[in-house]
Amino acid sequence: MVNTEDFIKRLEIILDYYSLNASGFADKIGVQRSSLSHLLSGRNKPSLDFILKILDVFPDVDLYWILNGKGSFPKNNEPIQNQEKKLDEVIKPNAPTPIQESIAPQNLFSEEKNQDDKNSFVSKNKNIQNAVNESISGEVEKIVFFYKNGTFKVFTPN
Structure with missing residues (x-):
């Protein structure tokens, strides 16, 4: 039973x-x-x-x-x-783990970090656009990125 x-x-x-x-x-x-x-x-x-x-x-x-x-x-x-x-x-219930100082940055909204992320994002997008332009002979109408959190972004090449 x-x-x-x-x-x-x-x-x-x-x-x-x-x-x-x-x-x-x-x-x-x-x-x-x-x-x-x-x-x-x-x-x-x-x-x-x-x-x-x-x-x-x-x-x-x-x-x-x-x-x-x-x-x-x-x-x-x-x-x-x-x-x-x-x-x-x-x-068995797990005990919570303490947050380590080295993992969590002091200021999540610092201008320096946001600028680095923005530059990295722009650089990656340019690389993707270049790769798409080289591999496809026709014109690209738009590129859509889908994120795991349910959002998406649409890019249209110039």
Whole structure:
């Protein structure tokens, strides 16, 4: 029999690993959001169909690990004893790490840093425009840069 509390902990590890919230996870595996909510709250127990959907969508999840904590997540070839030790470390709450002075600059908004970033950005864009102009015989209408934060910039060559 699957221990529901431990199953929920392992399910939360999967959510953290894939950076998903409960509703996104439910949508991804094709179950109702309320089903996942009831499962995470401990009201319901996981069905075989639910577990199979997880395994189908997330191939890094090991069946024995999700059911009883034996095995590994994500799947790999390490011996099971090493994996269980690592799982215990993952489940234990981590203490916050102190900020090192050498990593964080004193003034993030200094004019010197911003000017260096701006010059670097302009230089990179000129290099990209030159490369595009050399490699394509036709005229370039525009160049669009998409950033990970969801923003974008459009450049039109002169």
